[in-house]
Structure formats: C-alpha cells, structure tokens
C-alpha cells in the first residue's frame with residue numbers, strides 16, 4: 001500500500017468537450033509504472049465531455065466547474081479551483097485539452113507549477129486559436145516536413161511559457177491533417193506522462209509536499 005502522504009499530487013484541467021486521451025495516458029502510465037503520483041482530481045467544464053467516461057472507468061474523481069455550478073457557489077472558475085487545490089494539497093497543475101487562458105494572478109501564484117501540452121513544435125503554430133486540429137491543419141497547409149510535441153510551463157500568454165521538453169516527428173508523405181494528428185498524438189501519450197514523472201522526482205526531492 002502506497003503512503004498517500006508522500007504522494008506527488010497532480011490535478012488535470014480540461015475544458016469544453018474534451019476527449020481526454022492524454023488524461024487516460026497519464027493515469028495508465030502512473031498505474032503501469034507504480035509511480036508515487038496521484039491524480040487527485042480532474043476538472044471539466046462541460047457535463048457532456050467524453051473525458052467523463054474515462055474518469056469514471058479509471059475511478060478518478062472529477063469536478064464540473066461550469067457556469068451553473070459556479071454561480072450557485074458565487075465563485076469564479078479560478079476561485080473554486082484555488083479552494084480545490086488547497087483542499088487536495090496539489091503539487092502540479094496539468095493542462096490536457098484545456099483551451100482557456102488562466103489569469104496572470106493565478107499563473108504567477110502557481111509559477112512553475114502549471115504545465116501544458118501542445119501538439120506542435122512551439123513557438124511555431126502556437127497562440128490564440130491554435131489548438132487541436134487547427135494546429136495540424138496549419139502544419140499540413142504549410143507543407144512542413146516535421147511536426148512534434150511541446151510540453152511547457154504555463155504563463156499568462158497562450159503557448160509562450162518556458163519549454164520543458166519537445167519531440168520532433170517526421171510527417172513527410174502524410175496526406176492529411178488527421179494523419180499528422182494521429183502520429184503526433186502517439187508521441188503526446190508517451191511524452192506527457194514522462195515529463196510529469198520527471199517533474200515529480202525533482203520536486204519531491206526539493207519540497208515537503210505542501211502546496
């Protein structure tokens with residue numbers, strides 16, 4: 001039995017009709033490698049998001065932070081999130097299919113504790129409106145030979161935080177944005193959990209686990 005007080009705790013933030021494939025890849029990597037990392041909870045913003053089914057299958061608690069629920073509590077999205085982070089003593093905030101911008105106050109408070117994955121080689125194909133298939137379409141239209149995956153810290157601007165790790169992939173000869181997406185997603189599913197595991201190792205070493 002793992003000592004839960006020594007777990008490195010992460011939260012996954014998703015938004016809209018998130019598919020949740022990275023969320024699942026992270027959960028499975030943690031469990032397959034028996035890591036001392038716990039997904040404390042998942043945040044969703046839409047009750048119809050497919051990611052919910054994955055959370056239920058994996059037995060991971062999720063919170064629906066949509067307008068209706070937040071209004072009931074008279075809280076903003078970030079106010080509610082702060083309460084949950086504090087309650088769960090979370091160490092790292094992991095954005096996976098989270099397409100919103102976090103405020104500069106929130107990002108500053110959690111500096112170097114928020115990471116994101118982007119399906120291209122930043123700084124290319126990043127910024128407002130560049131997410132999901134839009135990224136792969138832009139890469140395809142530019143006839144690039146390479147695309148890739150970037151995992152980066154989150155700051156108050158879209159996709160401009162310090163890059164933690166990138167992996168390049170050859171897309172020469174692929175015939176559609178969908179084919180690029182498929183090849184890139186496979187890398188995402190391996191790279192994101194690896195980065196989280198590395199951060200957990202380093203951060204656990206230097207701090208006492210409190211948020």
Ligand code: GAR
Pocket residue numbers: 018019020021022023096097098099117118119130131132135185188
């Ligand atoms: C992933 O491809 C991720 O890189 C991308 O959204 C997809 C989410 O898929 N994120 C962005 O484009 C961020 N700008 P998932 O819900 O199956 O993990």
